[in-house]
Amino acid sequence: MRTDTSIETAYVYNDIKINRSIVVNKPVLTADGFETALENKDLQVGVHGVALKVDDQEVGNFTSEEQAQDTIALAVKKSGNVCNTDRVVNCEIKSEVTTEAKNFALSDLQSTESCSTYLATGSTENDSISDDSASLQVASRGGVEVARDQSADTASTEAAAEGNVDNNAEAQNNETETRSGILKINLTKASIVKSEIQYETIEQEDPNLYVDQTVVAQQGQNGELDKEVEYVYEDGKVVSETTLSETVAKEAVPQIISKGTKQYPTMLSKKDNYILPANGNISALDKPGSHAGCFAVDIANSMGTPIYAPEAGTVIRASEYGGYGLCVDIQMDNGVVFRLGHNSEFKVKVGDRVTKGQVVALMGSTGNSTGPHCHFEIRINDVQQYLPDYFDIKDGDNV
Numbered sequence: 001m002r003t004d005t006s007i008e009t010a011y012v013y014n015d016i017k018i019n020r021s022i023v024v025n026k027p028v029l030t031a032d033g034f035e036t037a038l039e040n041k042d043l044q045v046g047v048h049g050v051a052l053k054v055d056d057q058e059v060g061n062f063t064s065e066e067q068a069q070d071t072i073a074l075a076v077k078k079s080g081n082v083c084n085t086d087r088v089v090n091c092e093i094k095s096e097v098t099t100e101a102k103n104f105a106l107s108d109l110q111s112t113e114s115c116s117t118y119l120a121t122g123s124t125e126n127d128s129i130s131d132d133s134a135s136l137q138v139a140s141r142g143g144v145e146v147a148r149d150q151s152a153d154t155a156s157t158e159a160a161a162e163g164n165v166d167n168n169a170e171a172q173n174n175e176t177e178t179r180s181g182i183l184k185i186n187l188t189k190a191s192i193v194k195s196e197i198q199y200e201t202i203e204q205e206d207p208n209l210y211v212d213q214t215v216v217a218q219q220g221q222n223g224e225l226d227k228e229v230e231y232v233y234e235d236g237k238v239v240s241e242t243t244l245s246e247t248v249a250k251e252a253v254p255q256i257i258s259k260g261t262k263q264y265p266t267m268l269s270k271k272d273n274y275i276l277p278a279n280g281n282i283s284a285l286d287k288p289g290s291h292a293g294c295f296a297v298d299i300a301n302s303m304g305t306p307i308y309a310p311e312a313g314t315v316i317r318a319s320e321y322g323g324y325g326l327c328v329d330i331q332m333d334n335g336v337v338f339r340l341g342h343n344s345e346f347k348v349k350v351g352d353r354v355t356k357g358q359v360v361a362l363m364g365s366t367g368n369s370t371g372p373h374c375h376f377e378i379r380i381n382d383v384q385q386y387l388p389d390y391f392d393i394k395d396g397d398n399v
Contacts, residue, residue: 001045005106007063009048013103014041047109051102054095054182059119060110061102068099071112072183075119080187080233087190089230094184119183121236187233190244197223199252209260210357212273220255223248264357266308267399269390274310275356277340278363278374282397285387290377295384297393300373303344305363307374309354310338318346324375325367328360337382341375342367 002010029037052060052068062068076082076091118124199220209215228244266276280301290296309330316337317329324341328348331337344364354360365372378385393399 001043005045007047007106007109009063010106011046011048012043013046014044045106046103047106048101048103049109050099051104052110052115053098053100054119056096056098057182059182060115061104061108062110062112062115065099067112071110071116071119072097074112074116075181075183076185076187078116078120079181079183079185079236080189080231082187082189083191085192089188089190090186091188092186094186095182097183120181120185122181181236184235185233186235188230189233190228190230193227193229194249195225195227197225197248197250197252199223199254201255201257203257203259205261206258207261209258210262210264211260212356213260215258216255217258218254218256221253223252224250264308265306267391267393269310270392271390272311274338274378274390275308276391276393276399277308277310277338277376278305279399280305280363280373282393282395282399283373285393285395290375290384294387296375296377297387297391298373298375299399300371301363303362303364303372305372305374306359307340307343307361307363309356309358309360310376310378311336311356313338313354315348315350315352315354315360318349320366323368325369326361326364327367330354330360335380337379339375339377339379342369342373344372 001012002008047061047063049061049063050065050068051058052062052071060068060071062071072093076093077088080088080091082088114124199222201220204217206215206217226247226249228246230242230244231238232240264275266279268275276299278299278301280299282297283300284291284296284298286292286294291298307328311330311332313330313332313336315328316331317327319327321327321341324339326341326343326346328340328343328346329337330340340361342364343361344366345362346360347362348354348358348360363372363374369375376387378387378390387393
């Protein structure tokens, strides 16, 4: 039974008698068979152990004095939410703690985990404080008790070096609910509380970007601040907290935003921040046909003049298209389409993602054209838009 229960002080307290007898024509049990037969008798197992008392009230039965002491030590840690990375500065047990020898049934044996929770909080539910009680020694003499963490300085140094700080420490230390524990404990501990250091944002000029473009040149990262905080607990409640020191564990990395200073090669719009697709002479703005009512513009220049994307978008046409000749259509994410006609050469293909100011074609005279120029339309839901709303242009202007 000691082997089955792993308790050296376990014993069977049934009345067992051994009688010598003569057996005729009856099988003799082997040792294993005899053991099985005994177990089937539902033997009553007891423990030669100790009873733990607090203020003369019996609170638990344990296999040994050592287990009882481990229970007290763990209760002390739970009363102050002491994590493995915390440093216990001082602990005073105001209750009288005693033990005495006792024989009891195995079913009445207490676990260190559940009993320590009961002693610390008055609750019978287990919590997650680890049973690392070897470093916290408590003497079980009557009267006022004092417990000190013998390995605190070493453990604290190692934890700081490895950055191994319990993530739940801050939440545990923020507890404000008063708990009615069986043990009356005053405890002072020092904990490492982590907090973030917010990164700063720095703006810098970039001559390689256009005036309305910004790029994150360096992604910001928050830093980490380790604060050593001393908490004073009385009967499971924090009554004071003091910051002892602050250490920067990780420096914050600033976020760097590059803002463009380069001017666009053509005129900026007065509405919606577009640019004209080419430099040259406004040769046709209001004339019969597609230009009537200023719904298209022709910008004349020499063969091969760059044609620019008026705004960022996706190329949905780069092919010959009726009277437009070699035509490029660029659609913005909001559905607006820019049509650029009469080109001599494409610099993009369907599906390409283009940026504002990117060269998408070269000026030509393909399709229904009398000379090199760029035919430009802005279309919303395939309806041409009134161009003077967007640009300060008129026939004959040089742009």
